[in-house]
Amino acid sequence: xxxxxxxxxxxxxxxxxxxxxxxxxxxxxxxxxxxxxxxxxxxxxxxxxxxxxxxxxxxxxxxxxxxxxxxxxxxxxxxxxxxxxxxxxxxxxxxxxxxxxxxxxxxxxxxxxxxxxxxxxxxxxxxxxxxxxxxxxxxxxxxxxxxxxxxxxxxxxxxxxxxxxxxxxxxxxxxxxxxxxxxxxxxxxxxxxxxxxxxxxxxxxxxxxxxxxxxxxxxxxxxxxxxxxxxxxxxxxxxxxxxxxxxxxxxxxxxxxxxxxxxxxxxxxxxxxxxxxxxxxxxxxxxxxxxxxxx
Amino acid sequence: xxxxxxxxxxxxxxxxxxxxxxxxxxxxxxxxxxxxxxxxxxxxxxxxxxxxxxxxxxxxxxxxxxxxxxxxxxxxxxxxxxxxxxxxxxxxxxxxxxxxxxxxxxxxxxxxxxxxxxxxxxxxxxxxxxxxxxxxxxxxxxxxxxxxxxxxxxxxxxxxxxxxxxxxxxxxxxxxxxxxxxxxxxxxxxxxxxxxxxxxxxxxxxxxxxxxxxxxxxxxxxxxxxxxxxxxxxxxxxxxxxxxxxxxxxxxxxxxxxxxxxxxxxxxxxxxxxxxxxxxxxxxxxxxxxxxxxx
Numbered sequence: 001x002x003x004x005x006x007x008x009x010x011x012x013x014x015x016x017x018x019x020x021x022x023x024x025x026x027x028x029x030x031x032x033x034x035x036x037x038x039x040x041x042x043x044x045x046x047x048x049x050x051x052x053x054x055x056x057x058x059x060x061x062x063x064x065x066x067x068x069x070x071x072x073x074x075x076x077x078x079x080x081x082x083x084x085x086x087x088x089x090x091x092x093x094x095x096x097x098x099x100x101x102x103x104x105x106x107x108x109x110x111x112x113x114x115x116x117x118x119x120x121x122x123x124x125x126x127x128x129x130x131x132x133x134x135x136x137x138x139x140x141x142x143x144x145x146x147x148x149x150x151x152x153x154x155x156x157x158x159x160x161x162x163x164x165x166x167x168x169x170x171x172x173x174x175x176x177x178x179x180x181x182x183x184x185x186x187x188x189x190x191x192x193x194x195x196x197x198x199x200x201x202x203x204x205x206x207x208x209x210x211x212x213x214x215x216x217x218x219x220x221x222x223x224x225x226x227x228x229x230x231x232x233x234x235x236x237x238x239x240x241x242x243x244x245x246x247x248x249x250x251x252x253x254x255x256x257x258x259x260x261x262x263x264x265x266x267x268x269x270x271x272x273x274x275x276x277x278x279x280x281x282x283x284x285x286x287x288x289x290x291x292x293x294x295x
Numbered sequence: 296x297x298x299x300x301x302x303x304x305x306x307x308x309x310x311x312x313x314x315x316x317x318x319x320x321x322x323x324x325x326x327x328x329x330x331x332x333x334x335x336x337x338x339x340x341x342x343x344x345x346x347x348x349x350x351x352x353x354x355x356x357x358x359x360x361x362x363x364x365x366x367x368x369x370x371x372x373x374x375x376x377x378x379x380x381x382x383x384x385x386x387x388x389x390x391x392x393x394x395x396x397x398x399x400x401x402x403x404x405x406x407x408x409x410x411x412x413x414x415x416x417x418x419x420x421x422x423x424x425x426x427x428x429x430x431x432x433x434x435x436x437x438x439x440x441x442x443x444x445x446x447x448x449x450x451x452x453x454x455x456x457x458x459x460x461x462x463x464x465x466x467x468x469x470x471x472x473x474x475x476x477x478x479x480x481x482x483x484x485x486x487x488x489x490x491x492x493x494x495x496x497x498x499x500x501x502x503x504x505x506x507x508x509x510x511x512x513x514x515x516x517x518x519x520x521x522x523x524x525x526x527x528x529x530x531x532x533x534x535x536x537x538x539x540x541x542x543x544x545x546x547x548x549x550x551x552x553x554x555x556x557x558x559x560x561x562x563x564x565x566x567x568x569x570x571x572x573x574x575x576x577x578x579x580x581x582x583x584x585x586x587x588x589x590x
Contacts, residue, residue, distance in 0.1 A: 055477060056477060056565065059477070063358050063361070069365065070361055160354035160357060179588070182572040182574075185577060187574065187577055187583060187584045265587075267590045272572075273570045274568065275570050277566070277567075281479070281480030281481060281499045289484070289485070290482035292560075293483055293485075293562060295477070295482045295483050295562045
């Protein structure tokens with residue numbers, strides 16, 4: 001009996017080896033495949049970016065999209081300060097290769113900065129971030145684009161992000177916090193951590209704020225945002241108090257903050273801002289230099 | 296005779312199918328593997344980036360490195376304006392995942408901008424770009440990091456690059472040229488192309504320059520740079536004439552320029568600049584906020 005199976009077994013072995021040899025060609029790509037699988041199992045980070053039309057907008061969103069492409073599993077929620085989605089942002093998002101949601105929310109005229117106002121005079125991005133919070137609480141689940149287990153980060157379009165920051169925030173239970181470079185008048189504005197707990201902040205701009213930190217300094221679990229369904233940013237808080245306004249509604253105190261980025265010793269995000277370009281010659285042209293060209 | 300081979304053949308078929316089924320798992324990654332192979336056969340782009348120490352340097356080089364990571368096959372030549380390589384730039388390059396060369400070249404004190412000088416007062420990046428040109432003419436070939444067939448692009452660390460620009464420059468025969476957003480006082484400074492030839496430029500800043508374009512507006516084949524071994528930038532040319540100084544030594548006229556980016560109708564690079572952060576509070580601190588922390 002046994003003897004009859006030998007030819008089958010030998011044949012099966014030979015066939016298997018032949019197929020295996022053919023398969024060798026694909027071996028290098030197995031690693032890539034494994035990385036893809038790892039990305040798929042990564043915790044989702046929802047990046048909330050308020051944006052408004054200005055000469056350097058496309059440039060800023062372009063380089064932002066490249067950091068996000070390298071950031072692992074993310075969903076980009078871009079909220080325009082506009083009545084309806086602009087063609088520029090719509091195209092950029094479609095071309096980005098990222099999973100995204102495109103929203104709009106208009107800031108009323110009386111809350112908008114004038115051309116010559118300093119950038120801190122009026123609240124910025126408030127209604128846009130709130131639109132994202134509402135989306136994350138209601139439509140996001142139905143859209144299938146956002147997991148219940150996600151982390152939410154308010155990623156402004158002018159900041160600079162080290163992609164290692166996104167893995168730091170993937171560990172968030174309630175609220176994570178970390179240093180921000182070039183923020184609050186300092187080279188680095190940061191939590192001071194003792195025995196794994198946030199002891200104080202080194203902020204010099206209004207250090208008496210409940211949470212004296214920048215918008216780029218923290219991430220929140222989506223679960224916590226959904227557990228407090230009325231928590232929003234506000235048009236009626238003092239300059240520099242948006243972060244505190246949000247966090248005091250979400251947390252009982254500093255002891256709940258989870259320090260990341262090597263216990264607050266690594267800078268993985270910078271508060272950069274792009275200069276408004278000098279467009280005085282442009283203003284004098286009879287025909288705009290960008291007629292029929294998107295810049 | 297035939298009959299004796301049937302069990303072997305059946306076995307071989309079964310073995311082959313089993314191995315094939317196992318191989319299915321790797322099928323998705325075959326595409327990734329093919330992309331990798333394509334990247335390897337891509338024409339090399341040498342990116343020359345002069346840089347100098349300043350508060351926002353690491354942020355700018357970080358986001359620049361992300362665009363370059365997505366740009367296909369590139370070699371990044373970073374030239375510090377410093378006596379010796381800094382730890383910050385050395386670490387950043389080592390962490391970047393990019394193929395790179397790290398050089399230094401010091402700008403003599405009398406050619407350096409003062410803290411309150413306007414940025415155009417003195418030439419910038421001249422000796423750093425020249426160090427890269429010398430490297431590309433001599434040591435590059437021996438290093439094995441640069442192909443003879445490469446394209447050279449002067450990619451400053453404050454500009455913003457659409458990654459599609461790098462494939463445009465991969466088609467360069469001698470010198471390619473394309474629009475730059477937010478340059479020269481205009482929304483877009485660009486070559487005006489008629490019948491595939493550069494007819495004029497829309498520059499309003501010194502339009503009488505031989506090549507009235509920005510450093511970000513062109514790429515040169517390494518072959519051409521090696522064929523003209525004495526061509527360099529200069530500390531002794533008028534403001535805004537560096538590009539013209541180089542190109543007049545490389546070309547006989549506009550007819551040799553190769554228009555790219557949809558015949559000069561697409562903006563794939565922007566002349567952005569990051570604001571110097573306000574560090575007035577930092578200057579008053581007894582201990583710097585970034586003591587023992589790299590920002």
